[in-house]
Amino acid sequence: MDASEFQKYLGGIYQNGLVMLSVALGHELGIFEFMISSNRSLHLSEIADSLDLKERYTKEWLSSMVAAGIILQDRETNMYTLPESHHPALKMAASFSPIMIVCSKRSDNLLKCFKKDGPYGISYQDSPEWFDWFDNYRSTMCEIAVDTEIIPLLSQQDGVIPKLEKGIRVIDVGCGSGRFTNTLAKRFPNSTFLGLDYSDKGIELSNQMKDSLGLKNVDFVQGDAHNLPDEYNESFDMVFVYDVLHDLPNPFKALEQIYKVLKPDGFFSLIEIGFHSNPIDNAGDKAAAMYYTCSMFICLASSMTEPPHVGYGACWGVEEIEKALKGANFKLEGKSSLVIIGSKTFFFSMK
Ligand SMILES: C[S@@+](CC[C@H](N)C(=O)[O-])C[C@H]1O[C@@H](n2cnc3c(N)ncnc32)[C@H](O)[C@@H]1O
Numbered sequence: 001m002d003a004s005e006f007q008k009y010l011g012g013i014y015q016n017g018l019v020m021l022s023v024a025l026g027h028e029l030g031i032f033e034f035m036i037s038s039n040r041s042l043h044l045s046e047i048a049d050s051l052d053l054k055e056r057y058t059k060e061w062l063s064s065m066v067a068a069g070i071i072l073q074d075r076e077t078n079m080y081t082l083p084e085s086h087h088p089a090l091k092m093a094a095s096f097s098p099i100m101i102v103c104s105k106r107s108d109n110l111l112k113c114f115k116k117d118g119p120y121g122i123s124y125q126d127s128p129e130w131f132d133w134f135d136n137y138r139s140t141m142c143e144i145a146v147d148t149e150i151i152p153l154l155s156q157q158d159g160v161i162p163k164l165e166k167g168i169r170v171i172d173v174g175c176g177s178g179r180f181t182n183t184l185a186k187r188f189p190n191s192t193f194l195g196l197d198y199s200d201k202g203i204e205l206s207n208q209m210k211d212s213l214g215l216k217n218v219d220f221v222q223g224d225a226h227n228l229p230d231e232y233n234e235s236f237d238m239v240f241v242y243d244v245l246h247d248l249p250n251p252f253k254a255l256e257q258i259y260k261v262l263k264p265d266g267f268f269s270l271i272e273i274g275f276h277s278n279p280i281d282n283a284g285d286k287a288a289a290m291y292y293t294c295s296m297f298i299c300l301a302s303s304m305t306e307p308p309h310v311g312y313g314a315c316w317g318v319e320e321i322e323k324a325l326k327g328a329n330f331k332l333e334g335k336s337s338l339v340i341i342g343s344k345t346f347f348f349s350m351k
Contacts (some may be wrong), residue, residue, distance in 0.1 A: 195219070262351045
């Protein structure tokens with residue numbers, strides 16, 4: 001890239017970053033939700049009044065969305081339209097976008113973590129606001145991920161879905177706000193699920209969802225993935241871990257614990273972020289750049305909180321995770337035992 005090409009390229013990055021902040025505001029203010037549910041062209045005053053917003057700010061926001069091509073404006077009537085074809089992607093992106101606000105709020109703490117004499121990291125336990133954003137995000141993507149990714153991938157493994165249908169014991173380690181645990185428990189009512197997370201806020205949200213669904217086959221418990229109770233030894237048929245291992249200060253210790261709690265014929269379903277372990281192999285990959293950024297604010301900051309302060313972070317990478325699984329004696333066999341889909345990697349291993 002020559003100097004002027006690079007200037008253009010960098011300008012694009014600035015533009016996208018700031019427009020995404022605007023998308024996040026629109027989500028937080030409920031404007032996207034209102035426009036999607038109205039599903040027709042709207043006047044500025046209708047949007048502002050319905051949401052109790054000042055017209056002037058709303059107009060500025062709408063203008064940024066029109067300039068970005070996310071919302072359309074009619075020159076004659078001045079009405080605003082959110083095209084139906086934009087709804088699905090926006091529902092997903094808009095619920096992810098408040099991560100911009102969560103990260104902004106964390107900036108001061110993160111800057112301190114960078115300093116040699118500053119704190120090592122930021123724990124999930126100290127971030128109830130992170131859970132509110134995350135639970136909302138998961139609420140829009142979880143069912144879709146279960147239907148389009150998790151169940152199809154588990155279906156590729158011999159006998160796993162029939163076992164879940166018949167009834168087995170499953171633990172979801174690092175269950176967060178319990179979206180996956182509860183969704184899977186609803187799909188497989190004969191199986192029993194235990195969600196474990198060390199955040200009290202996560203367990204509170206998990207129980208709220210369980211109660212709202214009236215589920216009887218799921219429980220939630222506060223606990224540490226590095227130190228699972230001995231009474232769990234060899235008592236689970238399946239361990240499910242989604243987007244957690246790289247957040248842990250010591251994923252190797254957690255893998256030992258997961259191995260310990262699995263029955264001798266048990267299996268481990270692990271979903272991790274799917275980039276390469278060597279950063280140079282991710283060069284030029286914008287999605288990886290985004291994940292490294294999120295990682296600094298959230299995942300790395302969590303994995304650095306405790307000794308040995310190595311910090312694996314979100315892009316720990318497929319190659320190193322595979323080594324770690326094998327090092328913990330898990331068997332990765334067959335071509336469906338490691339599947340990369342978009343930015344995620346699904347590992348399926350037998351004890
Ligand atoms: C990115 S979230 C993923 C949550 C959930 N699996 C999901 O995908 O919806 C990571 C979770 O790991 C939990 N966590 C971090 N360290 C933990 C530990 N030592 N033991 C148990 N959970 C932990 C955090 O509280 C957080 O809920």
